Amino acid sequence: MTTRSAAAVPPTLLVAFDLGNKTWKLACRASPAEPPRIRTLPARDLTALAAEFVAARARFGLAAEAPIVTCYEAGRDGFWLHRALTALGITNFVVDSASIEGNRRGRQAKSDRLDATALLDKLGRYVGGERRVWSVVHVPSVEDEDRRQLHRELFTMTRERTRVVNRIKGLLALHGVVLPVTRGLPREMPPFPELRTWNGEPLPPGAHARLAREWHRLTFLRRELRALVADRRALLRSAEDPVVPMVQRLLALRGIGEVSAWIYTTEFFAWREFKNRRQVGAAAGLTATLRSSGRVTREQGISKAGNRYLRALAIELAWSWVRRQPTSALSQWYRQRFASGGPRLRRIGIVAVARKLVIALWRYLETGVVPAGAVLKA
Secondary structure (H helix, E strand, O other), X not given: OOOOOHHHOOOOEEEEEEEOOOEEEEEEEOOOOOOOEEEEEEOOXXXXXXXXXXXXXXXXXXXXXXXXXXXXXXXXXXXXXXXXXXXXXXXXXEEOHXXXXXXXXXXXXXXXXXXXXXXXXHHHHHHOOOHHHOOEOOOOOHHHHHHOHHHHHHHHHHHHHHXXXXXXXXXXXXXXXXXXXXOOOOOOOOOHHHOEOOOOOEOOHHHHHHHHHHHHHHHHHHHHHHHHHHHHHHHHHOOOOOOHHHHHHHHOEOOOOHHHHHHHHHHHHOOOOOOOHHHHHHHHOOOEEEEEEOOEEEEEEEOOOOOHHHHHHHHHHHHHHHHHOOOOHHHHHHHHHOOOOOHHXXXXXXXXXXXXXXXXXXXXXXXXXOOOOOOEOO
């Protein structure tokens, strides 16, 4: 892309944010030749921010209606600031932190002021037409972002339940107690007074009290998980949510269950507009990263730059697809290329299946064409 001439670009105020929990650092300038104007504002103070925009325009001799272009790195603050700036008529870019160019020296000076200034320099290059400076994050709508909270809470509570179960098992193993189950824990609270240690004595009082508390936590988590699953199923039966038809189309394919269809839709397909298969693979973080220099060529694995919720599920779904869709062209390709190899080769092959499957499902939702050889549920 060619750089636009200076005459074609209207006088614009460029602003870069370095967002902190208590304060924000702002770096402003109107042209690359001018030194940046650095200011510190209270975090999340939009009134002070608007006043600073007015002062910066006056400082650089810009008109009161001069356009403003801002940027900040994606992080804990999410997208609310982007929506607030957009509502004010400001063009804002949310930048992927991992994509920003950086110095490779081992020791570098770092401060909020230096970070804001460096971000401001790259913003000027990006506005000037140099698109490879960084990658801009695609901002979801409030509805699309809110729709993801249900399954993300399910992920969090499932991990917490696993931690509690492991703590209970570890505490019992510490005293030589074996429960009459082979997997997980009983659904009902075991009679802790009847549990005996390795030598037949009752549990010590401290261990008994801790077991009771951990079991109460586990009971609460199980109850909340059941409620969340019921809420998700109620949403799937509802005709009001616009993503439900897309979820139902994925559920029609054998090998795709409720969890996979819901997460693939809400995290990926429902709010992203992909133009080609390369964008789909890159957004999933399943693209190869080849490093080649001279005669040295090394494959570094997948990029892992995309959505981590979908990427973790994509591998599981790929195994399910190979088992439950044996007649599909993708499963046959996997068996011909990787099934006769060792465990390492099969793990490499299943990642390739995951990437191809994500692309095939995207095409299925976009065009309605079922993946080659795939079977629909009865």
